[in-house]
Amino acid sequence: MANALDNLYKNQSLIYKYILYAISVGLIVFFFPRGGKFKFDFQKGKAWQYENLYAPFDFSIRKGIEEIEAEKKELLLNKAAYYVFDQSIYNQVQKRFANDFADVFDAANYNTSEREKLFKLGEALLTSIYRIGVFRDNKITGQPYLVKNNEATLIRKHQIITIGSAAVFLDNNLDANLPKEQRTQLLNVLEGVIKANVGYDKELSDKAYADELSKVSFTRGSIPEGKLLIAKGEVVDADNFLVLDSLRSEYESEVWSRDNYYYILMGYAVLVALVLVMLLLFLKKYRPDIFENNIKVTFIFFNVLLMVFITTLVVKRMDGYVYIVPLCILPLILKNFFDARLGLFVHVLTILILGFVVPNSFEYIFLQIIAGIVTILTVSELYKRANLFISVGQITLIYILGYFAFHIIHEGNMDNIQWFTFLIFLLNGMLTLFVQPLIYLYEKLFGLVSDVSLLELSDTNSKLLKELANKAPGTFHHSLQVANLAEAAANEIGANAMLVRVGALYHDIGKMNKPTFFTENQITNVNPHDDLPPKESAKIIIDHVIQGIELARKNNLPDRVIDFIRTHHGNSLVYYFFKKQLDLEPETDEDFFRYPGPMPFSKETAILMMSDAVEAASKSLKSPTYTIINDFVEKIIQGQLKADQFINADITLKEIEMVKKVLKKKLTNIYHLRVEYPE
Structure with a gap:
C-alpha cells in the first residue's frame, strides 16, 4: 500500500496530464454538433473524384438558402x-x-x-x-x-x-x-x-x-433510390451540388440515430484523441520544459478547448458566420508566451479537429492554416501596437484573397459574390485585436509572462530597480552593461532579446542586502572582506543568489525572470576565496565554495552567464587592446565550457562563437581610447 501511494505521488504530474487529456477529449466530442459525417467530400466547380454515385435511398432535393429567401421575400x-x-x-x-x-x-x-x-x-x-x-x-x-x-x-x-x-x-x-x-x-x-x-x-x-410562411416548401422534387446522381469525373455544377448537398444532409441526419449514436461518438473520440496525443508527444519530445509544467500544459489545452467551443457554437447557431471566429488569436497567444513553432503546431491541430464539423472543410482548413502561417511569420514584438495592427491587416487580407480565389474556382466568374463575407473577415480582424487584453488576463490567471510584461519590467524607473540604483549603484551600472551586452548577443543568435535584457537587469538584486561586500559598490580602498575568513566571505558572495531569489519573489517577479537570478553563476566556484582558503587549509572541500546552481538551461540564461562573467572581469583589464580583449573573452568562456556550465542549455557551439564575437566587439567599443585633446 505504501509503495502504491509512493508511486502515485511520484507520478502525480503524469496522472494529471492523463486526466486533463481524457477530459479534453470528452469535452470536444460533447461540443461537436450531433450528426454523422458524409463520406464523400465535394465542392462546386470541381470534378467528382469518386466512383459513380447512386441514390442509396429515397430523398427530397432541398432548395438552396438563396432560393428559399427569394420565396420569402x-x-x-x-x-x-x-x-x-x-x-x-x-x-x-x-x-x-x-x-x-x-x-x-x-x-x-x-x-x-x-x-x-x-x-x-x-x-x-x-x-x-x-x-x-x-x-x-x-x-x-x-x-x-x-x-x-x-x-x-x-x-x-x-x-x-x-x-x-x-x-x-x-x-x-x-x-x-x-x-x-x-x-x-x-x-x-x-x-x-x-x-x-x-x-x-x-x-x-x-x-x-x-x-x-409555414407553407413555404424547403424541397423541390425527390430522387428515387438507385438513380444515378453523378458520374466519376463529372463536374459538380449548381444543380448537382444541390442534389449532393441534399443527400449529405439526409444521410447525416439518418446516420445519427439511436442505434448508431455510440458508434459515431466513439469514432469522433478516437480521432480527437489521436490529435491531442500528437500534441502531448510533441511537447514531450520537443518542449520537455513545457511538458513538465502542468500549468503550461493546462494553458495550452484550455486555449484549444476555447477555440473549439466558440467555433462549434457558431457552427450550430449560424454556420454562415464561421469565419467570424478569430482563430488566429491561438497562434498569437502561444507564440507570445512560448515560441512560434509550438504556436503553429497547436494551431494546425486545432484546425484539424474543427475540420470535422465546419462546412466546406477543405476550404476552411486551407484558409485557416495559411492565415496561421502568416500570423506566425509576421507577428514579432507584440508589445509594439503598430506590429499587431499590421499583422492583423495582413491576416485579414489573406482571408479575403483566399475566399476570392475559392469563389472564382467554384463559380467560374465573379457573379453572385457574397460581399457580406468580406465584412465577416473584417470583423474577424477586429476581434483578433482583442488578443492584447486576453494576454493580460492569461498572465493573471495562469501566472505566465509575456513580452508586454517584460517591457514593463525593463523600465529602470520601476520600484525594485530604483531601489537597486540607490542602495548598490555600482551593481546597477554593472547590470545595465550586462543587459546591453546580453541583448546584443541574443539578437545575434535569434534568442529572446527582451527576456534576456530583463533577466540581466534583475540578476544581481540580491547584492542590495550587503552592497559594500561587492567591489563595484566600494567607493574607498577599504574592503570588508579583508577582516573576514575566506569561508565567510564566500558565503556572503554566494548568498546574493539566494537572497536575490527571495527578493524577486517578494516583489512578484515572474519565474522566467527569477530563472536568470538562479542560473547566472550556475554551480561555478568562487575561486578567489577558495584559493585563499587553500592557503590556510589544504584539505578544503570545494563544494562549500560553489554556487548552488542550477546551471543555465536555455539560450537566454547561457547568454546572461557569459555576458555577466565577461563584463565583471573586464573591470580588471589594464590598458586593453583588441588582442587583450580577444584573449580575455576566449579565456572566460572557455573556462565556463570546461566547467560544463552549458551542458543543459539548448545552445550550440556555433551560437557560442557568435556570442563571443558580439562580446568582443562590444568591449572593444566600450574600451576604445579617444584622442587625447591638448589642454
Whole structure:
C-alpha cells in the first residue's frame, strides 16, 4: 500500500496530464454538433473524384438558402394586409353631416327643394367614400384586404381613399354645375365631417403571413433510390451540388440515430484523441520544459478547448458566420508566451479537429492554416501596437484573397459574390485585436509572462530597480552593461532579446542586502572582506543568489525572470576565496565554495552567464587592446565550457562563437581610447 501511494505521488504530474487529456477529449466530442459525417467530400466547380454515385435511398432535393429567401421575400412583398372597417365612425360621420348641413343650409336662405337636393348629393358622396372606407395612412403594402361584417374582401390600391385624398375625391365627384357658393359650402361641410374609419389589423395580418410562411416548401422534387446522381469525373455544377448537398444532409441526419449514436461518438473520440496525443508527444519530445509544467500544459489545452467551443457554437447557431471566429488569436497567444513553432503546431491541430464539423472543410482548413502561417511569420514584438495592427491587416487580407480565389474556382466568374463575407473577415480582424487584453488576463490567471510584461519590467524607473540604483549603484551600472551586452548577443543568435535584457537587469538584486561586500559598490580602498575568513566571505558572495531569489519573489517577479537570478553563476566556484582558503587549509572541500546552481538551461540564461562573467572581469583589464580583449573573452568562456556550465542549455557551439564575437566587439567599443585633446 505504501509503495502504491509512493508511486502515485511520484507520478502525480503524469496522472494529471492523463486526466486533463481524457477530459479534453470528452469535452470536444460533447461540443461537436450531433450528426454523422458524409463520406464523400465535394465542392462546386470541381470534378467528382469518386466512383459513380447512386441514390442509396429515397430523398427530397432541398432548395438552396438563396432560393428559399427569394420565396420569402416574394411572400413579404405580396403578403395579405388586413384593414378593419369601423361602422360606428361612419354612423357618427352621417349624424354630424346632418347637423352641420342644417346649420349651413338653413330654411331662411334656401328653399326646401334646394336643401333636399344638396343633402342627397352630400349623402351620396359620403356613401361612395365609405363604401370601402377612409384609411388612416397612405403606406399600403402587400395585398390589402378590407374586413367588413366579418368578411374579407380584396381591394385595389386605386380604390383606397385616405384623409388626404378624400378632399380631391369630393372635388372631382361633386356636380360642377352647382352654383359656386352652394358647391363651396357643401364641400366645406363634407370635408369637415370626414374621419378615417379603416385601420390596419397587425395581429390578423401577421397571423396570415405566418400561415403563408409555414407553407413555404424547403424541397423541390425527390430522387428515387438507385438513380444515378453523378458520374466519376463529372463536374459538380449548381444543380448537382444541390442534389449532393441534399443527400449529405439526409444521410447525416439518418446516420445519427439511436442505434448508431455510440458508434459515431466513439469514432469522433478516437480521432480527437489521436490529435491531442500528437500534441502531448510533441511537447514531450520537443518542449520537455513545457511538458513538465502542468500549468503550461493546462494553458495550452484550455486555449484549444476555447477555440473549439466558440467555433462549434457558431457552427450550430449560424454556420454562415464561421469565419467570424478569430482563430488566429491561438497562434498569437502561444507564440507570445512560448515560441512560434509550438504556436503553429497547436494551431494546425486545432484546425484539424474543427475540420470535422465546419462546412466546406477543405476550404476552411486551407484558409485557416495559411492565415496561421502568416500570423506566425509576421507577428514579432507584440508589445509594439503598430506590429499587431499590421499583422492583423495582413491576416485579414489573406482571408479575403483566399475566399476570392475559392469563389472564382467554384463559380467560374465573379457573379453572385457574397460581399457580406468580406465584412465577416473584417470583423474577424477586429476581434483578433482583442488578443492584447486576453494576454493580460492569461498572465493573471495562469501566472505566465509575456513580452508586454517584460517591457514593463525593463523600465529602470520601476520600484525594485530604483531601489537597486540607490542602495548598490555600482551593481546597477554593472547590470545595465550586462543587459546591453546580453541583448546584443541574443539578437545575434535569434534568442529572446527582451527576456534576456530583463533577466540581466534583475540578476544581481540580491547584492542590495550587503552592497559594500561587492567591489563595484566600494567607493574607498577599504574592503570588508579583508577582516573576514575566506569561508565567510564566500558565503556572503554566494548568498546574493539566494537572497536575490527571495527578493524577486517578494516583489512578484515572474519565474522566467527569477530563472536568470538562479542560473547566472550556475554551480561555478568562487575561486578567489577558495584559493585563499587553500592557503590556510589544504584539505578544503570545494563544494562549500560553489554556487548552488542550477546551471543555465536555455539560450537566454547561457547568454546572461557569459555576458555577466565577461563584463565583471573586464573591470580588471589594464590598458586593453583588441588582442587583450580577444584573449580575455576566449579565456572566460572557455573556462565556463570546461566547467560544463552549458551542458543543459539548448545552445550550440556555433551560437557560442557568435556570442563571443558580439562580446568582443562590444568591449572593444566600450574600451576604445579617444584622442587625447591638448589642454
